[in-house]
Amino acid sequence: MKKKVGAAVLSVAMLSTLVACGAKSDDGANKANSADTTSKGTGKKAVITIIQNKVEIQGALEDAAKEFNKTQDKYEVQPLGAAGDNLMTVLQTQFSSAPEKAPTIFTTASGSEFQKYLPYMAPLDDMKAASKIVEGQDTAARSDGKLYGLPVALEGFGLIYNKDMFKEAGVNADDIKTWDDLVAASTKLEQVKGVKKAIAYAQESYFRFMHPFNWPFALMKDTSGTIAKINAGELKLQDIPELKEYVADLDKIKDHTNLSKDTYDEQVAGFAAGQYAMIHQGNWAQGLLNDYDVKFEYGFLPVPFEGNQGIAVGNSNFFRVNKHASEDQQAGAKAFLDWLLTDPAGQHYVTDEFNFIPVYSGFDTSKMDPLSQEVNRYASEGKTVKWVFDQFPAGADQEFANQVEKYYAGKLTGEGLLEALQNVWMTAVKK
């Protein structure tokens, strides 16, 4: 019996190596084949795959790809399913198994994700779109002077407020200059019928921690220097005056918030239904607000931390081209991105269908949606705050958000929160 089992195992093992070898040689043949045909200009087109994390633009992106495929016959662009928050997991598995078969175009954030996938990115300096990037918005995608990504869109976040409700409560949005003004306004707004809380935060880790804590870090004098000191263990979060002040401010506003209990959907739905006067969100909420068919007027309000009068505007998402894809595929990927970002036919999709605020010159921005126009207005007036949360330690956003949840649940004081955040920060840095 034992012998038999042994023989079976052996034969299977041999079989599996056979299959593996077979697959490999087959693959090589295929590749040679496709290279052959494309060089002759007949037969198969080079297939360019795209994967990205914005679920809300997936349908429109498929339409854009279809239109691009009609304009030329060299390349075939195929958007893969939107990966949403799982994008990093998907990319990880794809690139670790076979980089040459991974998506041709993919998106990652700047900062730690950029560093992680840098070995797989092709330089994009020679592209038409590269020369049209708005001043200063490409620095986060540069390494050794070369450009490795094209910014996807300009985005802004702050407090989205219900203009009609502010009128009803007798609050003038322009008068909110300090944090105390915000607290006073919140008290007034909560007198309005139907309002549960003045301000709502969403519970996802980015909305609960990363975006709200962008304010103190971005508004301090030397953000990168401070973060470098924290990373080196020379400075603790609980000793930074801006953070102390921010947490003290949170203490004041806490009772006027939903304690960040809602999901993103519920938060925006509550705003649309008039339960919240303000939500801490970005212009990406436009799609949802359109779905809820909001009747009142709304706009952006700065978070008045230390008298701040700007909203946080930046871009952290970049299109990347896979270095390990075939040359045809890379050329096709660049052609598609250039078409999308510089050709009027492609630009139409970016502004009108994706609802993106373009980061490139030469776009027609007259027909943008209300929130995008607000972001544009703040940006053109120079009232912007930088996005710095990509400098927070990588992969710890959920841990940070857990501590903030504890704070809202009353298990941590403001000071305790800073200490807890410090611990998470240091463990994340050590790893």
Next chain:
Amino acid sequence: MKKSVKRNLIAAAFIVPSLFIFINVVIIPFVMGIVYSFTDWDGFQFAGSKFVGFQNYVQVFQDSDFLTSFGLTFKYAVCMIILVNVIGLSLAMLVTSKIKSRNLLRSIYFLPNLIGGLILGFIWKFVFTKFFVQVGEVLGNSSIFFNWLDDPTASFWALVFVGTWQMAGYVMIIYIAAIQGVSDEVLEAADMDGAGGWMRFRKIMFPLIMPAFTISLFLTLSNAFKQYDTNISLTNGGPYGTTELVAMNIFKTAFSMNQYSLAQAKAIIFFLVILVVTVTQVVISKKREVEQ
């Protein structure tokens, strides 16, 4: 001689395909996993990784979050084993008794098991966060009807509750089969000798359905340890990371903290623990089985 060759060929035809799949999707990745756990592999190409000995394993035991999740998983497994089997057996007794709607009840109790754990989690999440709050408001009683997923202790019991609701029907089926296999003669003989209901269950029924216990205990034990889908969809580790079971901790270590070799080391330790626990359980309950 010829006959036996033919028989062997037939046997091989049945064994080889499944063995082929088993080796490729279980054995090979498993061996690779053991290798990875001794290196500083970063999740991309294995070439270039260094051998680091037991460093990852040492780090596992310094990770307090992992140890907490392990403790929680043990607690979860104990609660699940007791509740699932007690409820499953009671249901089995109920539907093998002479009540009228027994066939209908069998399907009803088994139904939750047909829903995937992920979807089940989302359904119950709605019940715990929305329905409970509404009921609480209507009744003015918020000591039971509050948002269970907001409180660490209540969230844990929510996990146990949903897990039990899903698994109990499944072990019920196993117990039904065992109970129906007990011959009427033995039970009748016990009646003749004057054994009461409890005595009959304790001394006759219980030892005779012991094989079913072996299977059910094993199933609930290993399922409870490996729980992931309900965990992620119902609580997602919350509130503030207090309901993170081991499987989820390992997944997070790999995919959000990007520490693949550490996660692999955790997974190996996890495997060893499950192995020891389940083998012990099977050996103990096997000993108690009797021939009818």
